[in-house]
Amino acid sequence: MREILHMLVVLSVICASSGALLVNLKQATKPQIEQQVLTYVQGPALLSVLEDRDNDPIAERAELNGVTVFPAMRDGKLVGVAVEAFAPGYSGDIGVMVGFDVNEDTLLGIGITTQTETPGLGTRIMKPSFTGQFVGHDLEDMGLKSGDGDIDGISGATYSAAGTVDAVAKAIKIYEDIKPKLETVWKAS
Amino acid sequence: MSTITKEFVKGLWDELPPFRVLLGLCPTLAVTSTAENGLGMGAAVIFVLTMSNLIISTIRKIIPPKVRIACFIVITASLVVTVELLMQAYAYPLYQKLGIFVPLIVVNCLILGRAEAFASKNGVIPSIADALGMGIGFTLSLTFLGAMREMLGNGTVFGTPVMWESFQPASFMVMAPGAFVGLGLILAGMNAFNRYLSRKKGEKEPVSQNSTCASCGACNSCGQ
Numbered sequence: 001m002r003e004i005l006h007m008l009v010v011l012s013v014i015c016a017s018s019g020a021l022l023v024n025l026k027q028a029t030k031p032q033i034e035q036q037v038l039t040y041v042q043g044p045a046l047l048s049v050l051e052d053r054d055n056d057p058i059a060e061r062a063e064l065n066g067v068t069v070f071p072a073m074r075d076g077k078l079v080g081v082a083v084e085a086f087a088p089g090y091s092g093d094i095g096v097m098v099g100f101d102v103n104e105d106t107l108l109g110i111g112i113t114t115q116t117e118t119p120g121l122g123t124r125i126m127k128p129s130f131t132g133q134f135v136g137h138d139l140e141d142m143g144l145k146s147g148d149g150d151i152d153g154i155s156g157a158t159y160s161a162a163g164t165v166d167a168v169a170k171a172i173k174i175y176e177d178i179k180p181k182l183e184t185v186w187k188a189s
Numbered sequence: 190m191s192t193i194t195k196e197f198v199k200g201l202w203d204e205l206p207p208f209r210v211l212l213g214l215c216p217t218l219a220v221t222s223t224a225e226n227g228l229g230m231g232a233a234v235i236f237v238l239t240m241s242n243l244i245i246s247t248i249r250k251i252i253p254p255k256v257r258i259a260c261f262i263v264i265t266a267s268l269v270v271t272v273e274l275l276m277q278a279y280a281y282p283l284y285q286k287l288g289i290f291v292p293l294i295v296v297n298c299l300i301l302g303r304a305e306a307f308a309s310k311n312g313v314i315p316s317i318a319d320a321l322g323m324g325i326g327f328t329l330s331l332t333f334l335g336a337m338r339e340m341l342g343n344g345t346v347f348g349t350p351v352m353w354e355s356f357q358p359a360s361f362m363v364m365a366p367g368a369f370v371g372l373g374l375i376l377a378g379m380n381a382f383n384r385y386l387s388r389k390k391g392e393k394e395p396v397s398q399n400s401t402c403a404s405c406g407a408c409n410s411c412g413q
Contacts, residue, residue: 007253014248014260018267025271029278036281 042084042097045111046070049099050082052108057082062185064178071186072099078186080108083178085171089163092116094125096164098134098171102182107137110168115160122160130154130161134168139176142169193318200322206299207330207372208379213299217331218368220290224347227335229283231328233276233291237268238300238327239320245308246316252309261304262295269294299327338362338371 038046038058050057053072061070072080080101086093094115099108112126124130133151143149144165146158153161204210207217213234221227244264245252252260273291276284284291294300303323308316336346342362344352352358361367 003253003255007256010251010253011256011259011263014263018263022267022270025274029274032278033274036278040281040285 042113045097045113046082048111049097049109050080052079060186064181064185065174067174067178069178069182069185071182073186078102078182081175081178081182082108083171083174084113085167085174087163087166087170089115089117089125090122090157090159091118094160094163094167096167096171098168098175100175102179105139107134107139107168107172110134110164112164117157117160122157124154124157125160125164130164139172142172193315196315197318197322200319200324200326201329202326204323204326205330206323206327207334208375212302213297213327214372215293216290216297217334218365218372220287221331221335221338221368221371222363223339223343224332224336226283226286227331227333228328229280230287230290231324231331233272233287234294234297234299234327235321235324236272237265237294238303238324239317240268241265241300241304242308242316242320243313245304246311246313249309257309258301258305261301261309265300265304266295299323334368334371334375337375338367342367 035058038061043058046057050070050072053074055071055073057070057072060073061068063069067083070082071078072082080099082097082099084095084097086095088094092115094117095113097111097113099110100106101108110131112131115123115125117123117125130152137151141149142151142165144151144153144162146153147162149165151161151165200206202209206212207214216230216234220230241261241264245261269292272294273284276287276291303320307319311319340346340351342358342360342364344350344356344358359367362371
């Protein structure tokens, strides 16, 4: 009996102290890890859609309506914002980072952040020949040519292209929702 | 040679973990596609091994023998999660490359092996010396294998081109089979070198590795 108690106590104490250590460590590293994930997972797509800027969009990000918004500033004025949106593609969600020009209300460009499409077919949504179509596009008519829009699809990857366009359309909706609030968060031009 | 130095040095050649005792082969084969990955993995193992040896040798007298393995696993697992979190926070690209092999340090035989065979029977200072020796030996081995594979398979070492211009990289070496081929070549080379050394000293050729593998005992079973 004494032996069993001894085992129970020692093992419990070891497990409890491990648990306590890990909880604290997890909490201490949480902001830093978030920052790293933003830099290395969304960062490349984000920085490519907000090219014309002189600030750090990741450090200055803010939550609006529960969505993380990344601002692009030039000379202290807000020139663009980027938001990420998701829509189902052929297999799993496609994440798209969409940049908006706040003065012209046009798209600055899109970048794919996460996707699990078929290699060689669906992954063509990441090629400039497809994503380039979104640069300078206005907020209307976001859809494939086969539907009610003016974006060329990709033959053999209809679902992937449609998923990307859906995600961009969602991002546009988010942008229209948050637009009135942008000026209160960052000084507009 | 004092005991401490002896415990430290044995991990560097006589009981070199991946190449002499053949412990911890999973990461050795899996992550050594570049020298940098090998070094990063080695650094993580040094940390976990040193801390686990330190903690286990400190509390070795209060750990009940019947649940010692459970205690060792809990301690190792906590340390591995610590490394994983720190790596995510401060070295995210390395974390992305090492991927699943960081959590798998928990089941690395090297760490549990040293805990069971050494730290649970020795004092704190020798245990740390043992862990540092083994860990550094492991890191150097992984970096060496990684550098060799990266050089033959990609023409670079630590990302710097080292081969002549017309060199055609054998990309086979940075893929999984290249790890086995590389490991085999290194083992053959080390055996040949050891044989040469003992012949030079006028000793009999070693029949098998007579290192003190208290943790494995496999060499006794084949009736050498």
